[in-house]
Amino acid sequence: MDIAEFESFLESHEKDIYTFCSYLTMDKTLAEDLYQDTILKAFEVIDKIDKHQNPKSFFFSIAAGHFKNFNRKTKRRQEIVPTVSLDDIVIEPKTGDNTALLAEKNMLNELVAKIIEKLDDKFRIPIILCYFDDLSEESISNILSIPRGTVKSRLYKARALIKQELERMGFSYE
Amino acid sequence: MNNKIDNLLKNHFSEKFSPSNEVKSRIRQKLLEKAIKKDTRICVLATIFTTIIGFMIVFGMHLFLANTIVTFWTLMFFASSVLSSLIITIFNQLKLKKGEIRDVVFCI
Numbered sequence A: 001m002d003i004a005e006f007e008s009f010l011e012s013h014e015k016d017i018y019t020f021c022s023y024l025t026m027d028k029t030l031a032e033d034l035y036q037d038t039i040l041k042a043f044e045v046i047d048k049i050d051k052h053q054n055p056k057s058f059f060f061s062i063a064a065g066h067f068k069n070f071n072r073k074t075k076r077r078q079e080i081v082p083t084v085s086l087d088d089i090v091i092e093p094k095t096g097d098n099t100a101l102l103a104e105k106n107m108l109n110e111l112v113a114k115i116i117e118k119l120d121d122k123f124r125i126p127i128i129l130c131y132f133d134d135l136s137e138e139s140i141s142n143i144l145s146i147p148r149g150t151v152k153s154r155l156y157k158a159r160a161l162i163k164q165e166l167e168r169m170g171f172s173y174e
Numbered sequence B: 001m002n003n004k005i006d007n008l009l010k011n012h013f014s015e016k017f018s019p020s021n022e023v024k025s026r027i028r029q030k031l032l033e034k035a036i037k038k039d040t041r042i043c044v045l046a047t048i049f050t051t052i053i054g055f056m057i058v059f060g061m062h063l064f065l066a067n068t069i070v071t072f073w074t075l076m077f078f079a080s081s082v083l084s085s086l087i088i089t090i091f092n093q094l095k096l097k098k099g100e101i102r103d104v105v106f107c108i
Helices: A003-025 A028-044 A055-080 A104-118 A121-132 A137-144 A148-168 B002-012 B021-064 B072-093 B098-107
Strands: none
Touching (some): A003 A121, A028 B021, A055 A137, A104 A148, A104 B002, A121 A148, A121 B002, A148 B002
């Protein structure tokens, strides 16, 4: 892929790559950083990108790898100097607050987002790839460099964990 | 159970986001810097090659043929043409693109 092809590819697929980064990080600033690092990293190996072999998967693979590294570093830092996340601070809604009137769909979406965020990376990344871009198990296995069977079992386990968590919160999925 | 969870997840991941213009321009700037840095590195490398090998060849031949009719500047001309072909060969080996090789030779 040359520079002109790289630019035109980015123009047509930037939304997909950025959305994937957003779902991975669940944070706008982190997503922007991850997106930027992914593009710059891909540019460094521009000669290795084959435009005929699904370059989007290549970008997803870089983003997933970069995110795993970032998480590993953050975990190590957390072990040395523990910090409190803003999400850990629970603010109880006041009576008559607008939050109580949130549509069920939005509430469910928020709950699902929270559950997915809590999932381990090994379950979360395949779930995101599977549902966000409708990728096949084969493609996910190529992106994450893991066997297809592992992808299948992780997807199954992730779905089961999400269902279990939703049921614990009072939603029925039988 | 899978269908319900499937639909729920599909619905959840149906939203798409776009990077802000600020991020896009920041990335464009960084990509430009990276491209320039790569070009600069190639040119610096080519210049160092030319200087070292050129001086070695010219000085060696000048010493060897000092008392003949061949002058220093004739040797310089000869050496530069040898060097041009040598450097093109090296950059071909490095699998640089035609445009980049042309830039390097032009830079030299």
